[in-house]
Amino acid sequence: MPGNPEKEKRALNTGEREENRYWSGMIKGIKPYIPGEQPKDQKYIKLNTNENPYPPSPRVLEAIKRAADGSLRLYPDPECSSLRETIARHFGLKKEQVFVGNGSDELLAFAFAAFFTGKAPILFPEITYSFFPVYCKFFGIDYEPVPLGKDFSVAVEKFCRPNGGVALPNPNAPTGICLKASQVEEIAARNPESVVLIDEAYIDFGGESVVSLVDSYPNLLVVQTFSKSRSLAGLRLGMAMGREGLIEGLRRVKDSFNSYTVDRIALAAGEEAIKDREYFEETRRKIIETRCRVRNELISMGFEVTDSMANFLFMSHPAVPADFLYRELKSKGVLVRYFDRPKIENHLRVTIGTDEEMDCFLRALREVMACCPQGGS
Amino acid sequence: MPGNPEKEKRALNTGEREENRYWSGMIKGIKPYIPGEQPKDQKYIKLNTNENPYPPSPRVLEAIKRAADGSLRLYPDPECSSLRETIARHFGLKKEQVFVGNGSDELLAFAFAAFFTGKAPILFPEITYSFFPVYCKFFGIDYEPVPLGKDFSVAVEKFCRPNGGVALPNPNAPTGICLKASQVEEIAARNPESVVLIDEAYIDFGGESVVSLVDSYPNLLVVQTFSKSRSLAGLRLGMAMGREGLIEGLRRVKDSFNSYTVDRIALAAGEEAIKDREYFEETRRKIIETRCRVRNELISMGFEVTDSMANFLFMSHPAVPADFLYRELKSKGVLVRYFDRPKIENHLRVTIGTDEEMDCFLRALREVMACCPQGGS
Numbered sequence: 001m002p003g004n005p006e007k008e009k010r011a012l013n014t015g016e017r018e019e020n021r022y023w024s025g026m027i028k029g030i031k032p033y034i035p036g037e038q039p040k041d042q043k044y045i046k047l048n049t050n051e052n053p054y055p056p057s058p059r060v061l062e063a064i065k066r067a068a069d070g071s072l073r074l075y076p077d078p079e080c081s082s083l084r085e086t087i088a089r090h091f092g093l094k095k096e097q098v099f100v101g102n103g104s105d106e107l108l109a110f111a112f113a114a115f116f117t118g119k120a121p122i123l124f125p126e127i128t129y130s131f132f133p134v135y136c137k138f139f140g141i142d143y144e145p146v147p148l149g150k151d152f153s154v155a156v157e158k159f160c161r162p163n164g165g166v167a168l169p170n171p172n173a174p175t176g177i178c179l180k181a182s183q184v185e186e187i188a189a190r191n192p193e194s195v196v197l198i199d200e201a202y203i204d205f206g207g208e209s210v211v212s213l214v215d216s217y218p219n220l221l222v223v224q225t226f227s228k229s230r231s232l233a234g235l236r237l238g239m240a241m242g243r244e245g246l247i248e249g250l251r252r253v254k255d256s257f258n259s260y261t262v263d264r265i266a267l268a269a270g271e272e273a274i275k276d277r278e279y280f281e282e283t284r285r286k287i288i289e290t291r292c293r294v295r296n297e298l299i300s301m302g303f304e305v306t307d308s309m310a311n312f313l314f315m316s317h318p319a320v321p322a323d324f325l326y327r328e329l330k331s332k333g334v335l336v337r338y339f340d341r342p343k344i345e346n347h348l349r350v351t352i353g354t355d356e357e358m359d360c361f362l363r364a365l366r367e368v369m370a371c372c373p374q375g376g377s
Numbered sequence: 378m379p380g381n382p383e384k385e386k387r388a389l390n391t392g393e394r395e396e397n398r399y400w401s402g403m404i405k406g407i408k409p410y411i412p413g414e415q416p417k418d419q420k421y422i423k424l425n426t427n428e429n430p431y432p433p434s435p436r437v438l439e440a441i442k443r444a445a446d447g448s449l450r451l452y453p454d455p456e457c458s459s460l461r462e463t464i465a466r467h468f469g470l471k472k473e474q475v476f477v478g479n480g481s482d483e484l485l486a487f488a489f490a491a492f493f494t495g496k497a498p499i500l501f502p503e504i505t506y507s508f509f510p511v512y513c514k515f516f517g518i519d520y521e522p523v524p525l526g527k528d529f530s531v532a533v534e535k536f537c538r539p540n541g542g543v544a545l546p547n548p549n550a551p552t553g554i555c556l557k558a559s560q561v562e563e564i565a566a567r568n569p570e571s572v573v574l575i576d577e578a579y580i581d582f583g584g585e586s587v588v589s590l591v592d593s594y595p596n597l598l599v600v601q602t603f604s605k606s607r608s609l610a611g612l613r614l615g616m617a618m619g620r621e622g623l624i625e626g627l628r629r630v631k632d633s634f635n636s637y638t639v640d641r642i643a644l645a646a647g648e649e650a651i652k653d654r655e656y657f658e659e660t661r662r663k664i665i666e667t668r669c670r671v672r673n674e675l676i677s678m679g680f681e682v683t684d685s686m687a688n689f690l691f692m693s694h695p696a697v698p699a700d701f702l703y704r705e706l707k708s709k710g711v712l713v714r715y716f717d718r719p720k721i722e723n724h725l726r727v728t729i730g731t732d733e734e735m736d737c738f739l740r741a742l743r744e745v746m747a748c749c750p751q752g753g754s
Contacts, residue, residue, distance in 0.1 A: 019619075022626070026490060046451075055449070065445050072437075074423075105635040138633035242396075243394065243395075246399065260613055
């Protein structure tokens with residue numbers, strides 16, 4: 001039984017694949033989130049995807065090797081009990097207040113489905129994690145972008161009007177600007193009718209977490225990741241903390257989708273990543289110190305740099321266009337992130353690497369600026 | 378700013394958590410898929426979740442240990458190129474015709490979203506993988522269960538009427554009954570207007586795959602898993618094969634949901650699992666042989682046993698109720714799967730373990746039957 005060659009030829013002629021007509025309306029109009037470049041062609045200093053420059057804790061790597069045994073033939077614990085207990089102990093919560101998933105992106109998607117669908121428009125900053133509008137499109141959620149200050153500041157007041165939910169990265173991305181815990185608390189307190197979802201992907205680099213408040217606010221859900229401060233972007237592991245009913249809401253979405261989202265290796269590695277506090281403290285301290293130093297140097301070179309509390313800097317120059325800097329840096333082997341988007345099209349986001357990597361970045365940047373008539377300070 | 382203690386007290390009094398009111402309509406009515414028991418309290422012979430009794434290939438375990446290094450700080454390749462190329466080579470396809478995900482459940486969910494939403498009711502067997510109706514509920518997809526024969530046989534004819542899509546595990550679960558490739562091909566050929574999704578989770582235990590037909594049928598999408606015949610249930614890895622446009626459809630859903638679903642460890646392990654053909658052939662052959670032997674023994678004991686092409690048997694006894702057998706076997710330390718569902722409430726699904734495990738199962742079953750007045754043959 002052959003296919004229909006006539007139809008196929010037509011499809012090829014129009015440059016459209018025949019099978020694309022099977023796409024549901026849901027996916028036809030999708031503009032997917034575009035992750036940062038992962039180049040394979042050249043050895044770059046990679047400061048474009050906010051990865052941690054330090055390897056995971058040696059205890060994590062040992063745990064993975066130990067978990068690589070015959071038990072991989074068995075499904076993982078669908079409840080992820082042991083890891084959830086370890087996380088709960090770390091934060092002073094109960095296991096029932098903790099959820100884990102295949103990266104914090106998956107947890108954010110679950111939260112959007114569990115708490116934001118079929119409601120009034122949700123609020124999130126006009127400049128924020130670019131996955132938020134993608135989730136909204138996917139789950140059919142309306143949203144209203146909340147304007148930021150000219151300096152990208154987040155005004156608490158603007159999140160305190162009728163809404164179907166609030167989603168807020170703190171620190172915000174890609175600006176790095178961080179609200180105080182008391183400000184996030186105010187947003188939670190003034191939105192008793194909707195879930196306030198705080199994405200704390202970058203909180204360990206200088207911000208104040210609100211995880212300790214989840215007991216007090218039934219509408220507060222906090223998501224964190226193992227990808228940044230715990231150097232495990234390659235492993236896909238995230239955690240969510242909130243009241244039991246919110247966690248149960250996430251579980252219902254997960255169980256409608258994939259019974260086992262976290263594998264045995266990630267469960268074992270995650271526990272050691274949480275338990276090795278010393279390594280965690282040491283590496284995040286180094287990143288914060290490097291960030292402070294590089295920020296000062298950039299300011300002295302004439303750049304405007306937000307007061308980032310994340311593992312990246314968000315910078316622009318009053319005279320030199322960001323896309324030019326992006327290309328020139330790339331040609332010198334330094335990859336940073338450029339967003340071709342309104343209001344931030346003149347900014348670069350630069351991940352904090354090791355001191356050596358940041359010195360290379362600064363050297364390359366100085367060379368670019370020196371060749372550039374507008375670059376002199 | 379404390380929570381509202383009045384409200385909280387009320388919530389506790391009614392036995393309902395205050396925060397449950399934040400649940401979206403989408404999750405309120407959800408009846409999640411219930412995976413098989415994963416008991417921790419006792420050492421069971423575990424024949425209830427269709428895991429492979431043999432460990433993964435030693436080459437897989439070595440690959441995991443090698444991948445446990447500092448590069449885990451970096452995101453995985455979002456395109457999963459190397460693994461997809463390896464799979465494509467294995468099946469004689471192009472990389473663009475292969476997709477990988479965090480277990481085949483995730484791929485099935487993506488396929489339901491990509492090809493079945495907003496369409497006419499889809500068709501799947503009335504007795505089948507119990508996740509199918511869960512996906513439908515989650516994504517708002519209508520479905521019509523297709524009746525099976527009294528012997529659980531699947532009639533091709535019944536899948537050839539107007540529909541918004543067809544989903545069919547082959548072999549079917551939990552019956553193990555398998556259509557021939559030519560029959561699946563007929564279903565694909567007679568449904569040119571809709572996607573025919575074939576879940577080949579168990580195909581390697583004696584069935585004929587239709588992967589080789591995906592080039593010929595633009596509507597044919599085949600999903601397989603590493604959990605069963607490649608002994609990697611603990612790692613969460615699945616693959617989907619189809620025309621490029623169908624694969625692009627899955628990618629659009631994935632990129633609306635989670636940019637990186639497959640971690641670095643799973644990517645490395647998956648490649649070796651595909652490459653070690655010898656180990657794969659040897660372990661699946663052993664399972665098929667054990668299944669044949671145990672099936673014959675069960676028939677000689679008076680059981681009715683379907684002609685399963687999977688790594689499990691589906692059995693009932695004309696005189697002894699299945700729930701009784703389930704409980705008695707459990708009390709003797711042998712865990713099998715019992716489904717309290719219409720039309721199969723008198724059946725047990727028994728995973729094929731090692732020969733030693735199956736001998737224990739048969740011994741326990743003989744003991745139960747001997748104590749049971751209806752059990753004599």
